[in-house]
Amino acid sequence: MxxxxxxxxxxxxxxxxxxxxxxxxxxxxxxxxxxxxxxxxxxxxxxxxxxxxxxxxxxxxxxxxxxxxxxxxxxxxxxxxxxxxxxxxxxxxxxxxxxxxxxxxxxxxxxxxxxxxxxxxxxxxxxxxxxxxxxxxxxxxxxxxxxxxxxxxxxxxxFDAIAPVVETDSIDFNHAFYRNRWEKGDTADFINCPLDVETYDAFVAKLREADLMEPKPFEKNELFEGCLPIEEMARRGTETLRFGPMRPVGLGLGNNGKKWHAVIQLRAENAQKTLFNMVGFQTRLKWNTQKELFSMVPALKNAQFARLGCMHRxxxxxxxxxxxxxxxxxxxxxxxxxxxxxxxxxxxxxxxxxxxxxxxxxxxxxxxxxxxxxxxxxxxxxxxxxxxxxxxxxxxxxxxxxxxxxxxxxxxxxxxxxxxxxxxxxxxxxxxxxxxxxxYPHRDSNAGFTLRRGALYPTEL
Ligand SMILES: Cc1cc2nc3c(=O)[nH]c(=O)nc-3n(C[C@H](O)[C@H](O)[C@H](O)COP(=O)(O)OP(=O)(O)OC[C@H]3O[C@@H](n4cnc5c(N)ncnc54)[C@H](O)[C@@H]3O)c2cc1C
CATH class of the missing domain: 3.50.50.60 (FAD/NAD(P)-binding domain)
Structure with a gap:
């Protein structure tokens, strides 16, 4: 054999x-x-x-x-x-x-x-x-x-896309807060960057007309539905992002006692939490356009990006x-x-x-x-x-x-x-x-790489 x-x-x-x-x-x-x-x-x-x-x-x-x-x-x-x-x-x-x-x-x-x-x-x-x-x-x-x-x-x-990564110390925490959705988990690990209604509408409008990395428009069925780029979501409707990666639910109320209108969530990239990635924010926009667009979000106005989004076959x-x-x-x-x-x-x-x-x-x-x-x-x-x-x-x-x-x-x-x-x-x-x-006991977890004998695979090498 x-x-x-x-x-x-x-x-x-x-x-x-x-x-x-x-x-x-x-x-x-x-x-x-x-x-x-x-x-x-x-x-x-x-x-x-x-x-x-x-x-x-x-x-x-x-x-x-x-x-x-x-x-x-x-x-x-x-x-x-x-x-x-x-x-x-x-x-x-x-x-x-x-x-x-x-x-x-x-x-x-x-x-x-x-x-x-x-x-x-x-x-x-x-x-x-x-x-x-x-x-x-x-x-x-x-x-x-x-x-x-x-x-x-x-x-x-x-076509699949990659989400940007932000340097934590470039986030403006006057406009951002740590909280997990529904307060799940022992520590607050996500950074939330809220947008009010005017900012959200302007953000979506800019997103709809923004330049793509590749000029030719991809056929709809060439995108992976489970990982759509934000510009494609925006194109499908003004509210689509608010029901997707920017949904404001499970994050409590704002300082004014009202529900958040829209929120971008960031998730830690490393244990030191020096880098955070933008959850669900995969995009194929041109890099300059990404920077311009994200600077509309109050918490990300001066954000530095360790990596910007991109798209691949x-x-x-x-x-x-x-x-x-x-x-x-x-x-x-x-x-x-x-x-x-x-x-x-x-x-x-x-x-x-x-x-x-x-x-x-x-x-x-x-x-x-x-x-x-x-x-x-x-x-x-x-x-x-x-x-x-x-x-x-x-x-x-x-x-x-x-x-x-x-x-x-x-x-x-x-x-x-x-x-x-x-x-x-x-x-x-x-x-x-x-x-x-x-x-069929398949692997003796204590045995490391030694061959498990008997059971499912009785033939020894
Ligand atoms: C741009 C992009 C973003 C994605 N984002 C996510 C995500 O956020 N979350 C998620 O769950 N999934 C994501 N996926 C989907 C998928 O889960 C990942 O691509 C995952 O890494 C696939 O695992 P894999 O082992 O099949 O391939 P890979 O992890 O890509 O491993 C394949 C390896 O084969 C090597 N290789 C290729 N050709 C050769 C060759 N001829 N000879 C020798 N080596 C070769 C490559 O260098 C690579 O290391 C993404 C996919 C893409 C393309």
Whole structure:
């Protein structure tokens, strides 16, 4: 049996996959093209780099992302473990210092003697070494061209945007205050920058006529609906932003005893809280326009930006046509006869989001291990979050678009009442995964990288 495997891309999915494979006794060649070859969004050579927000979203089990993270924790995700070590205060979400997180993941990878990190670009998939492709939404042109030529269908893509980051000491706290929505969390971690009705209306009006970074207007369906740029939201209606990232709810009352009209929230980028990012403020506006626009917000009048927003093409494959439920590329596709066994993981599958990238990295690795050892994948129960997410990726869908994990993907019971639906779905998912783990104990958490014997994978290497 082949015990050497290849992982392309040391991002979120690739690092999780490499560590899981190594923990099961495989020898992993992990390829990362940065820092020699940059992507339009990453900066430098950090592994598992968070390109935009520094948040893995909610932690509570009745939030979809909290539930997914809980599942990944139960299943022994290495990256979620490292994310918790790099956590910075941000209410009830798992928000990290991105630099510390990357360093922790890189340390774990470098210290693992079953993983060899190659700092080079992969451009073809020749050979017979089983491979996980986790090259992300910004896979290098050479590799993306090769894959799409091989798979015989057009490159799918949409446009994704990055939110600006502000230096804290440039914020005017005469016009800003620390508070978490609904006072959640032990400390007040978010900075709130309110706008009164006149300022808000002027802000939206300017936003509507502002210059875009790229002059050609993108088709509407090329944007990711879950992460729309602020200018697109403004274009959809004057009130859209007030019901989106600028919603003023859960923040108490202003000094005049009235509700806030609109609020921009900022979330800490690092534990020292010297940098804050503008939550939900992804934008593709020209940089000068961004500065002009944000200076209309009283608290940000003289703000200094550590990074301004920008926008990038986000590439994905047509997973419903190409992948099996185990995330393995279907065998026998015309033109792909010379390819080794391939699994896809991360955003390139159409699973949108950081936690989803980790989840699909974990899943592709476990299915690869099981397939190589036993000839069959190791599918999770249908009630689980990861299986629900990946089933949605591979279900027939002529209008396939990337999607975050959400409660709507979990199998619903017909008699389920709306009131406690989330609690029931969460309990159902958790119980199913616990049962799966009881049946197939998958990793001895104390054993580090030693191979777990017996149980699910009885074959020793
Ligand atoms: C601009 C942008 C902003 C985003 N913002 C968010 C956000 O705020 N929150 C969120 O949840 N999700 C966000 N996403 C979506 C997605 O969750 C992230 O892109 C996530 O990092 C995807 O993880 P991944 O492992 O699939 O890819 P990545 O983390 O991008 O990792 C892929 C790695 O492969 C490397 N690589 C590429 N091609 C090659 C090659 N040929 N050879 C060797 N190495 C290669 C890359 O350098 C990279 O390190 C964003 C996506 C984009 C594009």
């Amino acid at each position: 082949q015990t050497r495997v290849k992982v392309i891309g040391a991002g979120l999915a690739g690092c999780e996959a490499a560590l899981q494979l190594a923990s099961q006794g495989f020898f992993v060649d992990l390829y990362e093209m940065r820092p020699h070859l940059e992507t339009p969004a990453h900066r430098g050579g950090d592994l598992a780099q968070l390109v935009c927000s520094n948040s893995f979203k909610g932690l509570g089990k009745t939030s979809a992302h909290g539930l997914l993270k809980n599942e990944l924790t139960m299943l022994g995700s290495f990256l979620i473990e490292e994310a918790k070590k790099a956590q910075v205060p941000a209410g009830e979400s798992l928000t990290v210092n991105r630099k510390v997180f990357s360093e922790l993941v890189e340390k774990r990878i470098l210290e693992c003697d079953r993983i060899t990190l190659h700092r080079e670009e992969v451009t073809t998939l020749a050979g017979d070494i089983p491979t996980i492709i986790a090259a992300g939404p910004l896979a290098s042109d050479a590799l993306a061209d090769y894959i799409f030529k091989k798979l015989g269908n057009g490159r799918l893509h949409f 986000n590439t994905f494959i047509e997973s419903p046509k190409l992948l099996k439920p185990s995330l393995q590329l279907k065998r026998g596709l015309p033109g792909c006869e010379d390819l080794p066994p391939i699994w896809f993981a991360g955003q390139i599958t159409g699973a949108e989001g950081y936690t989803e990238a980790i989840a699909t990295g974990w899943y592709a690795a476990w299915n690869l291990v099981s397939t190589l050892r036993h000839g069959v994948p190791s599918l999770l129960p249908v009630e689980s979050c990861i299986r629900s997410l990946t089933d949605q990726l591979v279900s027939p869908n002529p209008d396939f678009q990337p999607m975050n994990f959400n409660f709507g993907l979990l199998p619903h019971l017909t008699e389920m009442k709306k009131k406690n639906k989330k609690e029931i779905l969460a309990a159902q998912a958790e119980e199913a995964v616990l049962e799966w783990i009881r049946k």
